[in-house]
Amino acid sequence: TPVIGVLALQGDVREHLIALAAADAVARPVRRPEELAEVDGLVIPGGESTTISKLAVLFGLMEPLRERIAAGMPVYGTCAGLIMLADKILDPRSGQETFGGIDMIVRRNAFGRQNESFEAGVTVTGIDSPVEGVFIRAPWVESVGAQVEVLAEHDGHIVAVRQGKALATSFHPELTGDHRIHELFVDMVRAER
Numbered sequence: 001t002p003v004i005g006v007l008a009l010q011g012d013v014r015e016h017l018i019a020l021a022a023a024d025a026v027a028r029p030v031r032r033p034e035e036l037a038e039v040d041g042l043v044i045p046g047g048e049s050t051t052i053s054k055l056a057v058l059f060g061l062m063e064p065l066r067e068r069i070a071a072g073m074p075v076y077g078t079c080a081g082l083i084m085l086a087d088k089i090l091d092p093r094s095g096q097e098t099f100g101g102i103d104m105i106v107r108r109n110a111f112g113r114q115n116e117s118f119e120a121g122v123t124v125t126g127i128d129s130p131v132e133g134v135f136i137r138a139p140w141v142e143s144v145g146a147q148v149e150v151l152a153e154h155d156g157h158i159v160a161v162r163q164g165k166a167l168a169t170s171f172h173p174e175l176t177g178d179h180r181i182h183e184l185f186v187d188m189v190r191a192e193r
């Protein structure tokens, strides 16, 4: 059984732990470099990307995480987690850094104030019927490099991508009872072991 960490600095950690367990992984919170070293894959939750960035530096996780992602550890980021996996943020707050791993440019809070939160069915490549997309002050992906596979769009904007062992969605499957995207990620981790 793959052991999958959830980066537990800030955000909806508990929901991801539950979704991963439902998808047949052993799920553990990760706050320290020693805990990171023990997992086969990692989820980066939704929350606030500027806060996650600052806390990652404070907890000494920024460099170890960049290294493991660059070395091919499977990672899955939702919403703020998607932002953390972007090689570039279009409008970063000052001092905001990312782990990188996906050759894409993201726009934070892209779906705008009026639509700060909404739900919509999203068709995702590799999943046989639409998933319920929960978007909360969600980013979208402005552009992707040649190595990135676009898995889903909403309203003409990219909202799910994969590059190698890195997966990211603008929306939050962990807030629904539908664990198919977590299962997809657990399969990616299993294939890597």
Ligand code: GLN
Binding pocket: 045, 046, 047, 048, 049, 050, 078, 079, 080, 081, 083, 108, 109, 136, 137, 138, 139
């Ligand atoms: N707007 C948040 C950010 O920029 C992301 C929101 C979320 O994760 N639901 O980090």
